[in-house]
Amino acid sequence: MASITLDKIGKIYSGGTRAVGDVSIDIADGEFIVLVGPSGCGKSTLLRMVAGLESISEGTVRIGDRVVNDMEPADRDIAMVFQNYALYPHMSVRQNLAYGLKNRRTPKAEIDRRVAQAAEILQIGPYLDRKPRALSGGQRQRVAMGRAIVREPAAFLFDEPLSNLDAKLRVTMRLEIKDLQRRLRTTSIYVTHDQLEAMTLADRLVVLNGGRIEQIGTPLEVYRKPASTFVAGFIGSPAMNLISNRAVPHLPGTAHAGTIGIRPEDLTPAPDGPIDMEILAVEELGAQRLVHGQTGGERLTVTLPSGVELPRTLRLAWRPGSLHLFQAESGRRID
Amino acid sequence: MIENRPGLNLLAHLTLMLGVVVVALPVWVAFVASTHTATDFMSGTIPMWPGPHLLENYGRMLDSGVSTSGMPPVGTMMLNSLIMALLIACGKIAISITSAFAIVYFRFPLRRMAFWCIFITLMLPVEVRIVPTFQVVADLGMLNSYAGLSVPLIASATATFLFRQVFLTIPDELTEAARIDGAGPMKFFRDILLPLSRTNIAALFVILFIYGWNQYLWPLLITTSSDYYTIVAGIKRMADAVDGLPQWHLVMATAMLAMLPPVAVVIGMQRLFVKGLVETEK
Numbered sequence: 088m089a090s091i092t093l094d095k096i097g098k099i100y101s102g103g104t105r106a107v108g109d110v111s112i113d114i115a116d117g118e119f120i121v122l123v124g125p126s127g128c129g130k131s132t133l134l135r136m137v138a139g140l141e142s143i144s145e146g147t148v149r150i151g152d153r154v155v156n157d158m159e160p161a162d163r164d165i166a167m168v169f170q171n172y173a174l175y176p177h178m179s180v181r182q183n184l185a186y187g188l189k190n191r192r193t194p195k196a197e198i199d200r201r202v203a204q205a206a207e208i209l210q211i212g213p214y215l216d217r218k219p220r221a222l223s224g225g226q227r228q229r230v231a232m233g234r235a236i237v238r239e240p241a242a243f244l245f246d247e248p249l250s251n252l253d254a255k256l257r258v259t260m261r262l263e264i265k266d267l268q269r270r271l272r273t274t275s276i277y278v279t280h281d282q283l284e285a286m287t288l289a290d291r292l293v294v295l296n297g298g299r300i301e302q303i304g305t306p307l308e309v310y311r312k313p314a315s316t317f318v319a320g321f322i323g324s325p326a327m328n329l330i331s332n333r334a335v336p337h338l339p340g341t342a343h344a345g346t347i348g349i350r351p352e353d354l355t356p357a358p359d360g361p362i363d364m365e366i367l368a369v370e371e372l373g374a375q376r377l378v379h380g381q382t383g384g385e386r387l388t389v390t391l392p393s394g395v396e397l398p399r400t401l402r403l404a405w406r407p408g409s410l411h412l413f414q415a416e417s418g419r420r421i422d
Numbered sequence: 423m424i425e426n427r428p429g430l431n432l433l434a435h436l437t438l439m440l441g442v443v444v445v446a447l448p449v450w451v452a453f454v455a456s457t458h459t460a461t462d463f464m465s466g467t468i469p470m471w472p473g474p475h476l477l478e479n480y481g482r483m484l485d486s487g488v489s490t491s492g493m494p495p496v497g498t499m500m501l502n503s504l505i506m507a508l509l510i511a512c513g514k515i516a517i518s519i520t521s522a523f524a525i526v527y528f529r530f531p532l533r534r535m536a537f538w539c540i541f542i543t544l545m546l547p548v549e550v551r552i553v554p555t556f557q558v559v560a561d562l563g564m565l566n567s568y569a570g571l572s573v574p575l576i577a578s579a580t581a582t583f584l585f586r587q588v589f590l591t592i593p594d595e596l597t598e599a600a601r602i603d604g605a606g607p608m609k610f611f612r613d614i615l616l617p618l619s620r621t622n623i624a625a626l627f628v629i630l631f632i633y634g635w636n637q638y639l640w641p642l643l644i645t646t647s648s649d650y651y652t653i654v655a656g657i658k659r660m661a662d663a664v665d666g667l668p669q670w671h672l673v674m675a676t677a678m679l680a681m682l683p684p685v686a687v688v689i690g691m692q693r694l695f696v697k698g699l700v701e702t703e704k
Binding site: 175234 | 596598599603609
């Protein structure tokens with residue numbers, strides 16, 4: 088167990104392209120940090136730099152109180168779970184779990200004890216003597232996590248571990264990972280592009296865009312007070328409506344803002360509301376419906392309860408205090 | 423092509439049968455010849471059915487050989503061939519798998535050039551460079567030795583290229599997982615790469631064993647002592663009887679015997695062989 092400190096780290100590839108720049112994060116012991124962002128935002132590169140699979144061009148990475156910049160991955164006391172599981176196909180599940188320990192010359196009895204323990208935690212006992220080929224996706228993912236657990240490392244690193252699973256299994260495994268991390272209290276860094284996964288798993292979220300940090304905070308902080316238009320549009324589903332100030336004039340207190348953000352669930356129909364929306368499309372989700380429309384040339388989405396007859400145009404009002412205001416040029420939040 | 427017309431089926435089968443006949447007939451003739459006496463072939467008509475002298479002919483070849491043409495018994499030549507084929511096959515596999523490992527997994531200066539240099543040797547088989555190679559082997563004093571028979575044939579661009587392709591299909595994550603699991607390069611090679619390329623090694627072994635076994639020109643050139651005659655080159659020497667008629671029945675018996683080890687290797691390793699050539703999932 089250990090804290091992890093990233094101090095102004097950056098990655099420049101040999102061609103001169105910058106993938107990550109000026110990233111500083113302090114991760115407390117036992118904390119679950121999720122790196123989230125669209126593809127190509129540098130989140131995987133960042134994780135791989137912590138793991139030691141990519142060299143660090145700038146800054147320092149500390150695990151515990153050791154600077155690990157020039158250490159081999161095996162010496163960093165971390166364990167990693169890969170997207171495609173990366174199980175050794177020719178070894179049984181038991182051998183897969185034991186391989187890392189064997190390389191560290193752990194005594195045989197200790198290996199057996201830890202493998203048995205991990206198998207019990209993850210309920211993979213019955214498969215210990217099978218080859219990975221004979222396992223389903225979810226079981227393979229469990230084995231991959233088992234391989235991380237048996238090492239009893241200072242930190243777990245997860246690289247989009249659930250992306251290869253089907254939607255239903257993903258939800259189950261998400262809960263299992265959260266539960267597991269709570270029980271083991273191991274510092275974890277988890278990379279995903281799925282904002283829902285990020286929200287549900289994280290103690291703190293790190294939203295990345297273009298190799299830089301947009302915002303760090305607890306899921307609720309990030310949801311309630313997105314620091315920029317990028318975060319506002321990325322976190323939350325359906326995404327926050329971001330409309331130009333000019334499209335909806337006369338909203339009180341918005342004169343100095345360039346962009347106004349309103350969450351779809353914060354909009355409600357009101358006969359004398361200030362926003363007039365022309366309805367373009369409706370998505371029925373069962374319990375509720377998403378109504379897409381436009382006002383003053385800007386797209387707008389509203390979450391409404393289903394079952395009500397919809398007119399051609401809707402007049403809308405927003406919940407008081409639910410407006411998010413952003414600067415015109417920088418897109419930063421105005422408080 | 424999925425068609426279900428009896429006429430086409432018949433045609434396909436006839437073609438296949440014709441193919442089998444074309445391939446099998448010479449073998450059959452050789453077998454028949456090995457069961458007759460020498461005089462039966464001088465009569466003008468070649469017999470097409472086995473004669474009564476099978477045990478006698480094979481017994482003679484295995485036991486004493488044809489001493490008149492300076493031949494050792496077939497057993498010795500078979501053993502020489504076996505040693506040469508095994509040395510070539512194992513040597514080629516060992517050298518090419520390690521060089522492929524170096525080329526795929528290590529970043530060193532001139533890596534690409536090293537690869538292309540290996541690749542270019544594809545254009546220089548033994549037959550092309552046979553005179554200089556003979557000179558080198560002679561200067562090293564390796565004439566009439568197993569090393570001389572096998573070493574010049576061991577370098578193999580094809581096998582290196584094959585292993586390179588195999589290694590490239592192994593996902594990077596597996597390499598990274600092994601690094602995190604604390605496996606150094608050699609451990610990774612032994613614990614992950616070798617087991618994963620097992621079937622490819624087997625397939626290559628079959629091909630290379632037959633390649634080695636069938637070597638003709640090179641052994642013919644560098645062996646002058648009958649202790650190192652190989653079977654394939656030996657057959658040729660036997661057929662070249664100087665004073666007198668070639669003993670066709672004995673030559674054919676030797677040819678039949680020479681075919682057995684490659685056949686045994688193919689049959690014994692058939693399953694791995696096919697798997698190695700077909701399997702893509704890693």
